[in-house]
Amino acid sequence: MSQKMNLRTISQALLAAATIAVCSAAAQAADVRAELSAREAYVGAPISLYLKISDAPSHGEPSLPEVDGLAIRSSGTPSRSTQTTIVNGRRSDHVSTTYSWQITPRREGTFVIPPIQVDVDGQWQSTRPIRFVATKNETGDLLFAEVTGQQKEIYVGQPLSLTLNLWVKPYHDAQYDITLSEENMWQLISEATNWGAFTERMNELAENRQRPGGDEVLREDSLGEEHAYYHYQVETLIYPTRPGKITVDDLNIVVDYPTQLGKSRDPFASMFDNDYFGGRSPFGTMGHSPFRRSSLAITDSRPIVAEVTIDSIDVKPVPTAGRPADYRGTVGQYQIVTQASPTTVKAGDPITLHIGIxxxxxMELVQAPPLETLPQLTADFKVTKEPLAGIVQDDTKLFTTTIRPRRAGITHIPAIPLSYFDPKAETFVTVESKPIAIEVTEAERLQLDAIVSSVDGDNSLSAKGGSQPVFDLTNYTGNDAIVSAGHNSNLPWIVAVVLPPTIVCISWAARNRKSISQWFFGEDRESFRAARRSIETASSPSAIAAVLNRFASSESDNITQSEDLELRQLLNDCDHASYGGSPDQQLSTLKSQAIAIIDQRSKMAPKHNNGTQIPKIGRRRMTAMACWTFAGIALMVPVAMYSMGKVDKTGKQESASRQIELSNSKSSPLNSLSKSQMEIIFDEANRAYLDGKKVSATDTAVAKECFSRAATKYDQLIQAGICNANLYTNLGNVQLQLGSRGKAIANYERSLAVDAFHAQARNNLVVARKSLSTDTHDATTSLGSLFGLGSVERFVSTYTIAILLVAAWAIAWMAVLSSLLLNRLHSGLASFSLCCLLLAGLVVIYFSGFERSSVPRAIVATDKVILREAPGNEFPEIASTTVVEGESLRVLRADGPWIRIEKNDGTSGWIAGTNLEIL
Structure with a gap:
């Protein structure tokens, strides 16, 4: 019995625990409910629908289905609330989100709001359907609304002036003998009112703290009797977009008409001025409230909805007969003007065309003329097919586009036509802009056939017909071009300088290792080590005895009496082992005893070299080696400086250049791009570049448009932070194809700054410089300029000089090695010639590379550059100095968008930053 009671008690406890758990879970379960603010509504008067979602960690956005006869409009952003309760020490948090809509019945009848489905935590929940009834509100003669138009018949797109006339009968309270003013009655217009086509005008009045003025007039009611009404008028201008009758179905005016006045519960209520825009009180801000001294207020009201009538206005479609091909739906009367800049260009260069209508x-509906369909324009110009977006300014709309002349010799941009429909004349009219005179010269077509992407080391140029060289440019298409590379290592240069003398030193030491060992460790110690090695390699007791006899004779003057007795005993043991039995078994024992005697004697020997000297090399050889060593140290400094100055992306001069560049940049050069986005942009740039090359021989305008698109894509990747020699080379190739040789030179320089061994960038840099007729070599120090050393780089690049110097350095040390191994100095004249070449190259490298490595530089990017005395266009020009495209300048400092530079001849001045490419 007791056992049954225990089982029953346990079962009840488990059941109670399960019930509590289920109730707790149910209490926290998500709940979705919908309810209406009223179950009975008036036609035209909105009621509110609320959807409350409680305790849902996540849910989808609910949406209401359409219901015939109901206008459903969202009330805006949902509201959220949090409630915390604590019962018996347990805390529970309830979070709810409430969505609301305004439901406006358009006719009488019974309506059903269907179930609303909501995705709550991955499960769909539905509300119950809700029914309500809508009845027609009898406004009587309290409210009238009418819309009139100035025209009875118009065309689609033609402006139509509409006027809303609203008559409201003033409320009169017989008990207090008070009549509300026109201001009070206007403020009784409900917030639920939908102004339809007049919404924009009403919002404009609200922003200006204004309202329509009301006049007291006499109007007949439905029975034909005249009564006093407040008459309000609102005017607006619309442009019908489709043919048919003008309707005002979306115009819904609701007035909370008073039914009773009474004493205000708030004794201070009538002391506050709540106007139409700030509150719901009917008492205005003009100081005319009749309730100030009596403290009266509206205690009851009912909504009334105006039945809006409208004049019969027909909207006719624009006729199709005689419609021009370039017609784009413009109705009215218009004019068109055009402007272009620049007016002097090369074939394929962009011209900015401005179109004003x-x-x-x-005007916001006016479209630009379809330029791509105008044969008189597309025959001579490349025109974009993208639709043009315009900017409306008063009664004018401005469009801007870019066109490119297809060939040289074009003298004008043709007139641009604009077709519109004139509703007054009921006919189509075409107007034209005036032609624009331009000058288009032959484009410089640069190709690269002598320079390809493979490393062939040939910088020669070839010319094919005419005075301009013919080139061929090949871009890198592998995705490794969009991976940022660290700065180039100086290790190759250092190894090239250090390796030859190191080989010479190792070879000489190996050849004279015995003498060097005796000089370093001493001659006696060397004899001990030789005796020890002989004993270790001895194969018989007699061989050990022979080594000991030689050792005893060599150490006879230093050996002590006890050591002599021990040595004699060991020699006797060696003799017995040689003539006795089993010599192999005693051999190891004899070796150990002999080595012990030698080691003991070695520890007692004096530590000196007994006058041993390092092998003599000779005065001439020592002098030559000293000269080469000194020259090697001198070579390492400028070569390392050249390499570091070109490739160190973390050095001070790079930071200074970047600061000057960023000080003149309007936006940050870094943008966040994912790897996939970079690959897409890179692929688009490569395809645009290939497309441009395919048509470059037949259509210069299309080619340059493709090249411009490729340049924009490549530059976008660079601005995203990618620092890659191949990417810079690609951009330089595109700029060279576009004829922007200054920008091409700058990008080739940037490529070499990342990888000084980049063959294509180095070769193309030579091509770009030689394609310019002016001197564009790098700036040098004043000392270098004094001796004329900087001009060497006009013919031979610094990189080539560095390679020649390294080669001369290696050959010279080979001559030194040969003289050391063969004990005589070979090729004295050759060594002297190499030494002179090395010293000359060092001077050239030093004076041509030092200035570049220590001072930020810039490349002139445009062909028309003005050097001014101070930063600003208002300052005078330095007429005595000419700055040409592709010229390398020293950057001194920046002042806003202006850069102070210094030319090779020491002349300094200010140039607009847009004309420079900062390296």
């Missing part, structure tokens, strides 16, 4: 129609 002025008229009396809806």
């Amino acid at each position: 002025r008229g009396d129609g809806p």
